[in-house]
Amino acid sequence: MKIQSEMEYLKLSKWHKFLYRLLSFFKAIPKKIGGGFAAIGRFFKNLVLGIGRGCRDIVATFVKGDWKTKLSYVFMGFGNIARGQVLRGVMFLLFELVFLYYMIFGGGVYYLRMLASLGLQGPSKEYNEILDQYTVVPHDNSFRILLYGVLTIFFVIAFLYTWRANIRQNKIAEEILRSGKPLKSGRDDLRSMVDDNFHKTLLALPLTGILVFTVMPIFFMILVAFTNYNAAKNDGFNNALFTWVGFENFKTIFAGEVNGVNYSAAFGEILLWTLVWAFFATFTNYFLGVFVAMMINKKGIKLKKLWRTVLILTIAIPQFISLLYVSRMFALNGLVNGALKSLGIISQSIDFWGTPTLARIMVIVINIWIGIPYLMLIATGILMNIPADLYESSKIDGASGWKQFSKITLPYMLFITGPYLLTSFTSNMNNFNVIYLLSGGGPTNTNPAISGAAGAVGYTDLLITWLFKITTSGESKYYLASVVGILVFIVVAVISLIVYSVLPSVKNEEDFQ
């Protein structure tokens, strides 16, 4: 399919347009990947150039600067203090002292040195003269080395950045003084924290939290994927050492059956079910939610508030209560089987959670029960925003209710909620609660090579519950969990990328302001 001009594109039917966009997306993939590499290349080129410029500037400032500036190269903040900016100077000096203390006495240098080997000597029993007995001496601990090594690298980068800022400040201060203007006082600095630089003040706390509790752990876990770290290798008592293994873990995942365990098959099966689950969970909720919202909003339907309130109960009550309870309702000796038996419909209990296909259908159906109310709320809000004259004019033109729905309501909804659909698809892929609390991932896969891939892999396991099972079962193969985590990231990122480039409604955020 080839399209010369925009006019031709506009003439296409909706479905063709979509197809065209999809095709052109896949055609553009090689170019995009090339572009991606080019962007990464540009990034590093700019980085190197920037560092080069920075170094030149640092040298030039040193050569041209006065003695105060020169001394600041060793004692950070000296120039600030000497020129009367005491607050800034003290902050710089304090940071330098903390950094030096950490590097020398806090073990910073040790962790950096050990990062390559992740520790040489594990815990050993040594004779303690004071206690007159053999005690365990911890020595190197790979987990600590990796963790604090990562932290130290972050810290060193932060220090270098601050050092550079300190030099730049000296340069600027000299220029300002030369032009005869006064420097900013500490009071000015404090005032700017709530005014011109207010955004920095506001972001300081949230970004520190994200850096320490999200970025750092993810960085760490990506590194773990290249080690052989599991609970046995680093239990904190007898063993404390693990090492780098390169791409060994990725090979394990993609190697097929080894020693009776087939990680590739397990991964493939779980990934497929994850995608199927996410698809059904998203779209059943979406369409049924819209449908319910339209029913409740229909003219002439009374007690609108009551219906909504009843449905919202599943949002109001914590999921673990409702999901665990419903899961038990469908157990072998649960309420549902009991009721069906006493009604004489069945004579033997239905094993809802023990039959693979039935368990899969059950989690999707129960997820509808949990999910419809959200969609109903969202859809209600959007339905009210659809211009009423659209419906009136279409009614005059003789459009039926179904036509109105398929030509006005649905396209409008889809356009507005496109990004929401994407996020709900990806969050359904990672919907731990529903699966874990309902079926626990079970029933266990009948193929021992698959179920043996960490902690009884089952038919309703998602990648995320598999990850959980890997880390909590027996050996706690953290290295495999990290590999799975990285793979989850790749899958989610690829899906998001595809959907974003096909989606019509990627809007400019400034439009709303």
Add this chain to the structure above:
Amino acid sequence: MSKQRDEAQAVMKQHMGLKASARISNTVIYVILILMSIIWLIPFVCIVLQSFRVESTYQVGYVIPKQWGLDNYKNLMNTNFPKWYLNTFIMALAVAVIQTIIVLCMSYTLSRFRFKLRQGLMKFMLILGMFPGMLAMIILYRVLDDLHLSGQYGNSVPGLILVYVASSGMGYYVSKGFFDTIPKSLDEAARVDGATRAQVLYKIILPLAKPIVIYTILTAFMGPWGDFVFARYVSQMVPKAMNVAVGLQSWLATDTMTHNNYTLFCAGGVVVAIPVAVLFMCLQRYYVEGVTGGAVKG
């Protein structure tokens, strides 16, 4: 004359037909809605009924208790349940306060300020969000353990609060969308009058943003009540250190045929659900506003 009357009758008939068809479709809708309401309510009615059952504490196949009583609620007091409840309540309060502050800081800044790294920051957080959060949990647990903040040391509340709150800045989307709808001209007018950026936030934006503040507090407060994964990890299944979700799940985790804490679970579930649900229902309006706004603005 008669022709006219026929036409009028035909119109009448058509009108009546429309009315009748509307009535039929409304009836169908009512039937569906009533059926749905029943399905939605059944589990909650059952859990309440079973929590009053005295004759056995096992799971059974019938709903109406043969013998009514408050035994299960009394027995709750002799278990770790009050401790779990207290743990969760403290966490919920702390998270509601701290998380709200963090989310508002983040979303307000990203909505109002145009600084150099803004776009990059937002993209970076989008990418970060694609990593499964559970991955971070493995290491955070070890770190909390090193800091003596895990369940092994008897109290997981401070550690869990830290974990819940620390990365909450990433959930800025909904409130940023709300801030985006407050006209920027308000800020500018105040700035012209000499207000600092901080004063603009406290005196002008926050009063206008009351719905989204309440929405943020509500969702933050409800988070710890339902959290299962992190609480399980950090508490290390040490009974005193659990929250309600992990604790109540541990009562059901054993084999369904043999475990006998089933009615106790029901009673505990009711005690947890009622205050949370009541609070939610009272603040429902704000929740709806936040959810719909969030989805529309992306």
